[in-house]
Each structure stands twice: as structure tokens, then as C-alpha cells.
Amino acid sequence: MNQEKPIVVKCPQCGIPVVWGEVSPFRPFCSKRCQLIDLGEWAEEEKRIAGAPDMSDSDGWSENQ
Incomplete structure (x- = not known):
């Protein structure tokens, strides 16, 4: 019998x-x-995944520019 270790x-x-x-x-x-x-x-938000900051809410940034 081949029993694998869990x-x-x-x-x-x-x-x-x-x-x-x-x-x-x-x-x-x-x-x-x-x-x-x-x-x-x-x-x-005590835990988070590291990454680039979200720029959509800062300094008036918009996708339409």
C-alpha cells in the first residue's frame, strides 16, 4: 500500500x-x-498587498487628460 504523508x-x-x-x-x-x-x-486594511499607489484619487488625476 502506498500511503502518502499528508x-x-x-x-x-x-x-x-x-x-x-x-x-x-x-x-x-x-x-x-x-x-x-x-x-x-x-x-x-491592517493587511495589504504591496504595490504602486493608486493615483486615481490624488492631485486631480483623471483618465480623460
């Missing part, structure tokens, strides 16, 4: 090991609680 990742919120598979419905999070904490941080 992939285990750390919950990005609390660090608890999580099996990456059907047994972990909130993967990569360990629980709904950690999933919602992470979502709240994104919603409150």
Missing part, C-alpha cells in the same frame, strides 16, 4: 499545524475563528 501547514493566524486536506475545512486556517480574524484584518 501535507501539514501552519495556520497563518495562530501557527497551529493544519492538515491540508478534506479533514480541515478552513485550511489554511485551523478554525473558523482564525479565518474570520484574518478576514477582519484585511477589511480594516
Whole structure:
């Protein structure tokens, strides 16, 4: 029998090991609680993806110019 070792990742919120598979419905999070904490941080803009600043709202910039 060929049984593969399951992939285990750390919950990005609390660090608890999580099996990456059907047994972990909130993967990569360990629980709904950690999933919602992470979502709240994104919603409150505590987390963001680095990139160029949005110029559309600054200094009167317009696509029509």
C-alpha cells in the first residue's frame, strides 16, 4: 500500500499545524475563528498587498487628460 504523508501547514493566524486536506475545512486556517480574524484584518486594511499607489484619487488625476 502506498500511503502518502499528508501535507501539514501552519495556520497563518495562530501557527497551529493544519492538515491540508478534506479533514480541515478552513485550511489554511485551523478554525473558523482564525479565518474570520484574518478576514477582519484585511477589511480594516491592517493587511495589504504591496504595490504602486493608486493615483486615481490624488492631485486631480483623471483618465480623460
